[in-house]
Amino acid sequence: MSKGTLYTLPLLALLLGHSGPLSAEEAPTRPECIAPAKPGGGFDLTCKLLQVSLQESGALDKPMRITYMPGGVGAVAYNAIVAQRPAEAGTVVAFSGGSLLNLAQGKFGRYTVDDVRWVAAVATDYGMIAVRHDAPYQNLKALVDAMQTDPSSVVIGAGASIGSQDWMKVAMLAKQAGIDPRKMRYVAFEGGGESVTALMGNHVQAISGDFSEIIPYLSSNKMRVLAVFAKTRLPGELGAIPTAKEQGYDLEWPVIRGFYLGPKVSEADYQWWKQTFDKLLQSDRFKAQRDQRALFEFNLTGQPLDEYVKAQVAEYRQQARAFGLAK
CATH class of the missing domain: 3.40.190.10 (Periplasmic binding protein-like II)
Structure with a gap:
């Protein structure tokens, strides 16, 4: 960059490899789904369901990539999103009832159920x-x-x-x-x-x-x-x-399957995902993809999901206490 050269903020952001905050109408430019395990399990299944469904719906301009981040049934991914990647608008992380059970037992380290933004539950297993x-x-x-x-x-x-x-x-x-x-x-x-x-x-x-x-x-x-x-x-x-x-x-033992976002994702970006999931969950194509994977209907987004997740974590904590696994 030569001395005296001026760049507008959008161009500077592009040069630095970062995009600014999205509006509620804009799709993420680098969509990613993190599956917190190795390929082949339930998290992989959940991400692939979203990947295919978003592509079929035309909600994204670019294909969603899937990243595998194994460790502690979601603990490694949870810590990475909260501590290192908290504001990534295009990154969703798959979670399940197992993730919530581990949160109830304090297995995600210093982070709790309040440290991410729960955006959508898309199925039950x-x-x-x-x-x-x-x-x-x-x-x-x-x-x-x-x-x-x-x-x-x-x-x-x-x-x-x-x-x-x-x-x-x-x-x-x-x-x-x-x-x-x-x-x-x-x-x-x-x-x-x-x-x-x-x-x-x-x-x-x-x-x-x-x-x-x-x-x-x-x-x-x-x-x-x-x-x-x-x-x-x-x-x-x-x-x-x-x-x-x-x-x-x-x-x-029902197993919820869904997604969360980083804690510093903007409200506009959060709303884009929420609205996209709301539309997706009502589409026949999504329902067909869900059925092919032997998953069953369980639709919650936004605040109702947040309330459900926190209530479920409290219930799991009681169950874990019965086996001496939680305080």
């Missing part, structure tokens, strides 16, 4: 427990019976550590069956994709995860879902899979 197609367990009772006889004989894999929602699901199941959850053999992986790979390789005997993560494996008959943790059976062909409740275990 359900917990499930599955085994290989050639496993000896034909139903949930058979698996629980084996755990009762010898808790160490069944190695359960999941995409998160002890205290996570995947652990909580089987811990609650074990508790109802009179099994001490501390005696379970539980192996934590970094994301649902890794736990499925471990099951396919026969390194674990069962996996606790989210139903949408194992849909690709059902059509090839590589896996058997012993139970889905929903109130009633799922619709359509998925209705062949029994619930835990009908097999005698009072266990439901």
